[in-house]
Amino acid sequence: MAYEEIKRKLRGSIAPVVTPFKANHEVDYEKQSELIEFQLENGSHGISVTGTSGEPSSLTTEERVKVMENAKKTINGRVPFAPGTGSTNHDETIYLTKKAEEMGVDAAMVIVPYYNKPNQEALYKHFKTVADSVEIPIIIYNIPGRTAQNLEVSTMARLVKDCPNIVGAKESNKDFEHVNRVMLYCGRDFLLYSGIELLCYPMLAIGGAGSISATANVEPKKVAELHNAWEEGDITHAQDLHFELMKLNDVLFKDTNPAPVKAALGMMGKIEPVLRLPMGLPSKGLQEEISETLKEYDISAQHV
Template sequence: MDYQEIKAKLRGSMTPVVTPFKENHAIDFEGLSALIEFQLENGTHAISVTGTSGEPSSLTEEERIKVIETAHKTINGRVPFVPGTGSTNHEETVRMTKKAEEIGADAALVIVPYYNKPNQHALYKHFKTVADSVDIPIIVYNIPGRTAQNLHVDTLAHLSKDCPNIIGVKESNKDFEHVNRVLLKCGRDFLLFSGIELLCYPMLAIGGAGSVSATANVLPGKVAQMHDAWFEGDVVTAQKLHYELMELNDVLFKDTNPAPVKAALGMMGKIEPHLRLPMDLPSEELQNEIRQTLNKYGINLQYA
């Protein structure tokens, strides 16, 4: 596979689309397709599913595959497709990544295994084994706040040199020194995506490729426009949009993602706002704050 070709395409706003559920908690596949169409209509540059925002730990392996298949069919090559295939279980991660390749995904997003807290040597072996098992490009997903382990820059740099299909990283890492050193050690052509909403613009400024922002589920056009402005050299507009998005970013992360995002999408009439336990919707107080914030942004609410 020509990894340079996909690296050139993977730029901008990659929305981590939520997994919509019906009232009986079955997956709403029609709703998923509609969410993806909403993204594409609003200029989103790439789509991901079954990452953190997609509640993958609440899905069976078979359900994850069906979500990936549905998303791939809906996207139909219009933008790059990068499903999340990682798990706390190594063999499951290998199987899911192979399945994503078989389905036709452009790349796979593979999270640092959560709960286990493997050491750096074990993390290297895990990611190298996954990368060696497929020809599909891999974007490593480092989110220490939810995995309880941070993938060190040196470990990532080692992987990027030893595995030609490890082409980038999604850094949900508030340590901005760390993310600067990723590009220093892995090379300026290594794809760096922000997974922290308030760092989406700053990461572009240091050479990042884009962001994977849960906020783009709710306001995809603005998030995409911020990236478009930056890549067109319109720094003033990019900065303006960065600050415009800040209040929405803040309210959507006052509870664990994707609960506030799903509440917002429910108010917008995009989905039935259901999560599977142990996740649940935010408090009524926070839902009221989300509703007020959406009104400030002029977002049309179906269920006020």
């Protein structure tokens, strides 16, 4: 299977859409479809679900499959679709990745297993086994702040060398030196996405493919526009958007993602602001700050 076409297509702002719940905590598939339409109307270049913003550890395996299926149906081929299929359980990761392949997704995003803290050799074996189990492109998701383990550059490069379908990585890694070395040792055609909001613009400067930013849930148009400006060579506009988005980025990460994002979407009238325990909404004070910030950005927000 050739992967050049997906490397050409899967670029820009890949919006990691939240999983909306009803007041009774059931998954709201109708709202999920509306959120995806909101993304497409505002220029997002691709869609992901069941990544960190999608609360996958709060979903059953069956719910994760249904969320992916509903997203695939809603997108209907209009933009690339790269759902998160990883978990802390190896067999479950393979099962979900195979399910994604059966659905015809464009790529699967597989997170470094969380909580377990595997060593580098175990991580290599985990990702290689997953990649070997399917033919679809794999995007490694490295987020050491939430998995308690960093996928080292040498391990990433080894996987890219041994697994032709590992085509990229979402790096939610604040160590920008690490990110630069990933690009160097994995190759300049490696699809490198920023998962750190304040590094979305700097990542483009070193040849990154785009971003998978939780902020796109709330302000999809400007997050996508930043990438468009860079591609068009309008560096000043891209820089302006980078700094313009900074305050919104900051407030949306003053509590654990996706709690502030869901609070914001609730204020915007997009969803019921519901998370499943053990996750919960931000404090009253932070919700008020989010509300004020949305008003500053001229994003429709109801008073808390």
